[in-house]
Amino acid sequence: MRTSGPAPLTALDRRVAGCRACPRLVEWREEVARTKRAAFADWTYWGRPVPGFGPPDARLLIVGPAPAAHVLGRRYGVITTLERSRGQIEDSPELAGVGRNCAAVGGTGLGVLDLGDTDRTQAAFLAAAERARDAGAEVLVLGCAGMTGLQRAVGEKLGLPVVDGVAAAVKLAEALVTMGLRTSRVGSLAKPVPKRRTWGAGRD
Structure with a gap:
């Protein structure tokens, strides 16, 4: 039975953002958040780990460089x-x-x-x-x-x-x-074809 609480991905995001497992890394990122790079002196820094999974209901596929x-x-x-x-x-x-x-x-x-x-x-x-x-x-x-x-x-x-x-x-x-574009829904990114699964087929 599933207990009440945040969704698994949300809970994982919170764990990542709050991680302080490496004291040296924590010290460095908090110092960077305070002193900042000169080019971004007027920005507000996050200063914490950034979860890399994205929202579970994401509608767009973000590609790289x-x-x-x-x-x-x-x-x-x-x-x-x-x-x-x-x-x-x-x-x-x-x-x-x-x-x-x-x-x-x-x-x-x-x-x-x-x-x-x-x-x-x-x-x-x-x-x-x-x-x-x-x-x-x-x-x-x-x-x-x-x-x-x-x-x-x-x-x-x-x-x-x-x-x-x-x-x-x-x-x-x-x-x-x-441009109002979304990830394609045909070809390789189409919704999977429904499959019938029979567990334990062929067993007594």
Whole structure:
């Protein structure tokens, strides 16, 4: 019997937003929320973990930066944090059917908490970006939300368009909402065909 209380997804969102399991991370994010980046000094920071599941009744599918990168150039490169993050990012374009347009996925060697060091981050990003450019990338995509702001700082130095994945996804979602578009209900995203299930068939 189900007890009363918040829906499972709502309860999980609350647990994520209230998580304080890593004291070092908690100290860092609370300090960032107080001091803020200079570019966003007048913003109110959330300063807590952000649940990544979305509302259970979501009506729109929000996609990431790949469409923006394809508009700006034929082949793109993704710059991320640690080298071990590359595998998952390399697999994603293949699953989305755009793997042939991905020239390179480069790691900066920096963890998320290291991105607060602006000079070090820019230097590492430039080095990884130059390797991606040499591999054939015509457009670069920031592979971590913590890199937001680098597109302005290093774009001109590289001579390549640099796409902020977070901003691109938000703007694309805004455009879809403005045009009144929703996720397709035919083909691969159509409602599943009803199936009859017989449990324990063939057993005595």
